Amino acid sequence: MLIDAEDHEADLIKEIVQNGVLAEAKRHATAWQDSLKSVATMTKPQCLVxxxxxxxxxxxxxxxxxxxxxxxxxxxxxxxxxxxxxxxxxxxxxxxxxxxxxxxxxxxxxxxxxxxxxxxxxLGAQMVNLPSGGSLVFDHNEAMTTVDVNSSAAIQGSNGDLALQINLEACEALATQARLRDLGGLLVIDFINMKSDLDRKKVFNALSSALKKDSAHTKISSFSQFGLLEMQRSRSGNGLQSLLFEECSLCQGKGFMSTAVGVADQIVRELVCSARNESVAAYTIKAHQAVISVLQLDLSDELRKFGNDYECELTLSPDTQYLQSDYDIVLA
Ligand SMILES: [Zn+2]
Incomplete structure (x- = not known):
């Protein structure tokens, strides 16, 4: 079915199967045969691979x-x-x-x-610097990875030669980063604007040739009307980035975490909810120092009113073990 299919995706899958999977299978088969040979000459148990x-x-x-x-x-x-x-x-x-x-x-x-x-x-950075002062900025989302090629402020408004040079450097760096980060799926690259078709052709050729070093299957489109270039890459599953970096456990990769003000506000709302449902004599709030400070300084009036309305005592307990987003409300 795939062989008869005409669309690009089917082509891509077909090529991956023909090139990538077969090569991988051959490598494993050879390694297996080598192991068998070693076993035959072994006299005592030892590590094979x-x-x-x-x-x-x-x-x-x-x-x-x-x-x-x-x-x-x-x-x-x-x-x-x-x-x-x-x-x-x-x-x-x-x-x-x-x-x-x-x-x-x-x-x-x-x-x-x-x-x-x-x-x-x-590999740990969103931005990768280029030799002539430009940079690559990587952004991942569900649908694709976008790569923005930036010129530094100093060269803005300068001649087209420098734009071309930075774009050419970007091709090399992008091919390396795509491989080391093991970027997969759709990549959309926003090169620095080029006026001449000849320059665009040079950049296209430079990217094609830089990608030849990549063992993963890649495909690139021609420049779109708005100067973007699309690239598709099949993930190989063993990039260096995943070996050396993992998702931030504080923000689960979002890049944001709750502010102390947001957490303190949430605590006050939870206190009110709890006091409405049951009669509690005293509450202890355990949280990060920044959150406790907001409760003491900015929300002191609210907390005093809460204590009076529900006739309960409040103890604020800063704890260095807590992350800013975490807290506990202990009932007594
Ligand atoms: Zn984070």
Whole structure:
């Protein structure tokens, strides 16, 4: 059914199946065969395959020519032996780290020495800086990811050459970030406005060629009437971002949390509700210091009136263990 279908989505799925899934299946089949061979020569129980550790995964994902050299060197027994490692060690995990550590003799950190530190840091940011002063700003929502290419304030109103240059840099950075963040689905890219069709063509070509390094399937549209470019990418499921970052537990990724005023107001409403339903002699409110301060300073009149109306005592108890959004109303 998919093979006969004409629409783009069916095409995309077909290509993913043909290229991605088959390649992945072949890799697993080879690894399985290798494991079977090792088992045949084993005399005592030992580890056959171990998942790559963090350092190895970072290097495998990040763009670093030196790291690539080291990793391809890992494939060569001769090179390993020359570096003093046993190429037939079963612990390829430790071997990888040992090779990287040995190859790195400097004072700076391993990540910085192999020029992946900056990339690792950029994954936690919404904005990624470009060499000529521009930046990329990533925004995720349910339907798509939008990528805004910005020029810095200093170059605004300058010639079209700089706009083109920043857009071209954006293509490289976008391809890298899409891979490291493992962005999936629809991406809409708002490049800096370009007047010439030739420049738009250059940017389109630059993005196409930058995306060739990506093993995930990608597809890009031509520029829309309003200068936007759409891109579709199939998620590979093993981006570096998910390895190093997780959703903020304070705001569940929303980027917002309740203000102290909002929480204090909620507490007063809950107190009134509770007092209306049952007779309580005393309440203790446990909350973050910021919330307690609002209750003491801004809502003191309301609380005094509440105490008089319902003939109950109120104790405010700041607690450093509480997040600003959390509180407890204890009845006595
Ligand atoms: Zn947050």
């Amino acid at each position: 171990r998942a790559p550790n963090l350092i190895q995964r970072v290097f495998a994902h990040a763009d670093s020519q030196e790291a690539e050299i080291v990793f391809s060197a890992l494939e060569h027994d001769q090179w390993l032996a020359s570096q003093g490692f046993d190429p037939h060690s079963n612990d390829s995990n430790e071997l990888g780290v040992a090779v990287l550590s040995k190859a790195h003799q400097g004072q700076d950190s391993l990540f910085d020495a192999w020029s992946v530190g900056e990339q690792v840091r950029s």
